[in-house]
Amino acid sequence: xxxxxxxxxxxxxxxxxxxxxxxxxxxxxxxxxxxxxxxxxxxxxxxxxxxxxxxxxxxxxxxxxxxxxxxxxxxxxxxxxxxxxxxxxxxxxxxxxxxxxxxxxxxxxxxxxxxxxxxxxxxxxxxxxxxxxxxxxxxxxxxxxxxxxxxxxxxxxxxxxxxxxxxxxxxxxxxxxxxxxxxxxxxxxxxxxxxxxxxxxxxxxxxxxxxxxxxxxxxxxxxxxxxxxxxxxxxxxxxxxxxxxxx
Amino acid sequence: xxxxxxxxxxxxxxxxxxxxxxxxxxxxxxxxxxxxxxxxxxxxxxxxxxxxxxxxxxxxxxxxxxxxxxxxxxxxxxxxxxxxxxxxxxxxxxxxxxxxxxxxxxxxxxxxxxxxxxxxxxxxxxxxxxxxxxxxxxxxxxxxxxxxxxxxxxxxxxxxxxxxxxxxxxxxxxxxxxxxxxxxxxxxxxxxxxxxxxxxxxxxxxxxxxxxxxxxxxxxxxxxxxxxxxxxxxxxxxxxxxxxxxxxxxxxxxxxxxxxxxxxxxxxxxxxxxxxxxxxxxxxxxxxxxxxxxxxxxxxxxxxxxxxxxxxxxxxxxxxxxxxxxxxxxxxxxxxxxxxxxxxxxxxxxxxxxxxxxxxxxxxxxxxxxxxxxxxxxxxxxx
Numbered sequence: 001x002x003x004x005x006x007x008x009x010x011x012x013x014x015x016x017x018x019x020x021x022x023x024x025x026x027x028x029x030x031x032x033x034x035x036x037x038x039x040x041x042x043x044x045x046x047x048x049x050x051x052x053x054x055x056x057x058x059x060x061x062x063x064x065x066x067x068x069x070x071x072x073x074x075x076x077x078x079x080x081x082x083x084x085x086x087x088x089x090x091x092x093x094x095x096x097x098x099x100x101x102x103x104x105x106x107x108x109x110x111x112x113x114x115x116x117x118x119x120x121x122x123x124x125x126x127x128x129x130x131x132x133x134x135x136x137x138x139x140x141x142x143x144x145x146x147x148x149x150x151x152x153x154x155x156x157x158x159x160x161x162x163x164x165x166x167x168x169x170x171x172x173x174x175x176x177x178x179x180x181x182x183x184x185x186x187x188x189x190x191x192x193x194x195x196x197x198x199x200x201x202x203x204x205x206x207x208x209x210x211x212x213x214x215x216x217x218x219x220x221x222x223x224x225x226x227x228x229x230x231x232x233x234x235x236x237x238x239x240x241x242x243x244x245x246x247x
Numbered sequence: 248x249x250x251x252x253x254x255x256x257x258x259x260x261x262x263x264x265x266x267x268x269x270x271x272x273x274x275x276x277x278x279x280x281x282x283x284x285x286x287x288x289x290x291x292x293x294x295x296x297x298x299x300x301x302x303x304x305x306x307x308x309x310x311x312x313x314x315x316x317x318x319x320x321x322x323x324x325x326x327x328x329x330x331x332x333x334x335x336x337x338x339x340x341x342x343x344x345x346x347x348x349x350x351x352x353x354x355x356x357x358x359x360x361x362x363x364x365x366x367x368x369x370x371x372x373x374x375x376x377x378x379x380x381x382x383x384x385x386x387x388x389x390x391x392x393x394x395x396x397x398x399x400x401x402x403x404x405x406x407x408x409x410x411x412x413x414x415x416x417x418x419x420x421x422x423x424x425x426x427x428x429x430x431x432x433x434x435x436x437x438x439x440x441x442x443x444x445x446x447x448x449x450x451x452x453x454x455x456x457x458x459x460x461x462x463x464x465x466x467x468x469x470x471x472x473x474x475x476x477x478x479x480x481x482x483x484x485x486x487x488x489x490x491x492x493x494x495x496x497x498x499x500x501x502x503x504x505x506x507x508x509x510x511x512x513x514x515x516x517x518x519x520x521x522x523x524x525x526x527x528x529x530x531x532x533x534x535x536x537x538x539x540x541x542x543x544x545x546x547x548x549x550x551x552x553x554x555x556x557x558x559x560x561x562x563x564x565x566x567x568x569x570x571x572x573x574x575x576x577x578x579x580x581x582x583x584x585x586x587x588x589x590x591x592x593x594x595x596x597x598x599x600x601x602x603x604x605x606x607x608x609x610x611x612x613x614x615x616x617x618x619x620x621x622x623x624x625x626x627x628x629x630x
Contacts, residue, residue, distance in 0.1 A: 064540070066540060087544060087545075090543070091542065093541070093542050099541060101627070105536075105627075107253075107534050107537075108260075109256040109260050110256055121249050127249070
């Protein structure tokens with residue numbers, strides 16, 4: 001169940017309380033997030049929308065431990081990340097977060113296989129175990145036959161699939177997607193969204209996604225709008241999907 | 248190592264830049280090693296000089312001679328074991344560019360004083376019995392493909408009118424000390440003496456003394472110079488190493504010059520490689536940010552950058568050292584005795600490797616620290 005009123009119960013996978021983020025720009029203080037609350041359960045798929053500069057990506061960065069809030073707390077699976085040291089946060093990210101970026105951000109000199117393997121190099125898995133995990137992840141995104149292709153040899157949609165495989169290969173607690181279809185044509189975007197839906201439906205992944213595209217947001221269980229630094233719940237798109245996501 | 252693929256893949260990202268950087272590293276290391284070898288050649292004679300030998304020259308300068316009779320007085324000073332006298336001959340073999348040092352020696356004492364030089368007994372015996380005999384160093388014989396029994400003509404204009412002196416090559420000497428000189432030409436004192444004008448007879452160029460003990464050097468030196476003080480031919484006595492160092496200095500402060508050039512090469516290399524690494528890292532800002540986002544620590548990122556720059560340095564460095572190993576013997580052989588033998592020692596190679604490692608680490612350090620401090624959020628926003 002997704003809540004933005006700060007009254008979620010202790011079983012929430014992600015619990016955000018009173019989150020503030022202020023930037024200093026040219027001597028002026030700009031408050032992007034103002035006392036934001038959010039509860040997300042395991043298996044939820046939530047989309048964040050809002051105009052440019054509303055703080056969507058900032059929120060995603062804070063949830064992913066890439067940035068630190070000015071005030072408030074973020075607790076993920078019982079770990080409060082807001083007070084972790086930078087090195088602890090790095091380790092935490094490796095274990096709990098999968099990132100999917102708009103621009104894919106693959107390493108161009110590595111093959112699809114090698115790109116997906118990157119997060120696993122930080123683990124103690126043997127080479128053969130790493131291979132099994134990578135093959136599984138690339139199988140899930142339908143790129144088993146493109147393992148040895150370099151990013152330049154893949155289409156945009158395929159590159160984004162590799163990014164998704166890289167995000168899921170270490171089986172993180174949740175995935176953060178920043179405009180995952182922003183650089184794709186409609187057909188490829190639909191395919192990527194179908195894949196993301198599959199990750200939620202079939203593999204019970206928890207996904208938080210930022211998007212500008214209402215059609216993409218409509219595929220999420222819940223769409224939340226960022227308005228004046230706080231989250232406002234939009235209408236539930238499909239009650240049935242919401243109930244399924246919370247199950 | 249599981250990260251090696253990432254390091255090497257990044258290295259080969261821009262092949263032309265890699266080749267140019269490795270190439271500049273190789274050339275710089277070659278130049279640096281070559282200069283170190285030349286510097287070593289200039290200082291080797293000083294290092295190899297006998298601690299128990301003194302050289303007596305005219306206080307005015309090396310080209311001024313002294314009365315031959317000084318030898319007897321020097322020999323009588325307590326602590327002097329053997330004395331030998333030499334003269335500069337200064338002949339030309341075929342062409343002036345075929346320069347090599349030629350000394351008129353005192354056959355009776357030469358090998359007693361220069362104990363590290365060896366001539367086979369039969370060859371030395373022939374030399375002593377042959378007024379026109381000559382003994383040459385192994386390198387010199389090799390240079391002109393001379394062998395025992397050859398007739399060697401030297402043209403000389405220093406002593407009277409220009410004339411050709413004929414010599415029989417009776418022996419070839421070797422030097423027990425590694426890297427020691429083997430490029431001299433010795434001729435008999437008697438043959439020289441009977442062919443020079445009367446006006447310059449009875450003079451010697453310099454003396455070399457062997458002492459009973461190196462501890463006697465200061466006392467004996469003072470005794471010699473004090474004994475000839477206020478005479479027409481005052482002397483200057485110094486240890487053989489001081490004499491060699493002074494001789495090298497007559498060419499100018501070569502060592503300082505070489506050190507200065509080497510230092511410039513070193514810092515230029517540091518700047519070139521550092522700049523290349525900085526550009527390379529700047530191009531990959533977003534990729535480094537992604538690595539950090541997915542869990543690679545700041546130290547890991549620093550390690551990647553340092554590893555890359557170290558690999559470039561080692562590949563370039565080893566190529567440069569390999570080039571030096573190939574080129575130095577060839578260059579040395581073609582210097583025609585203008586410089587002491589060029590020896591590429593294990594120490595020089597080790598220094599080259601150390602230098603490569605140092606430059607590799609130093610040039611990667613600043614870009615690496617920059618990458619380490621990179622904020623993921625800022626870097627991804629720049630994409």
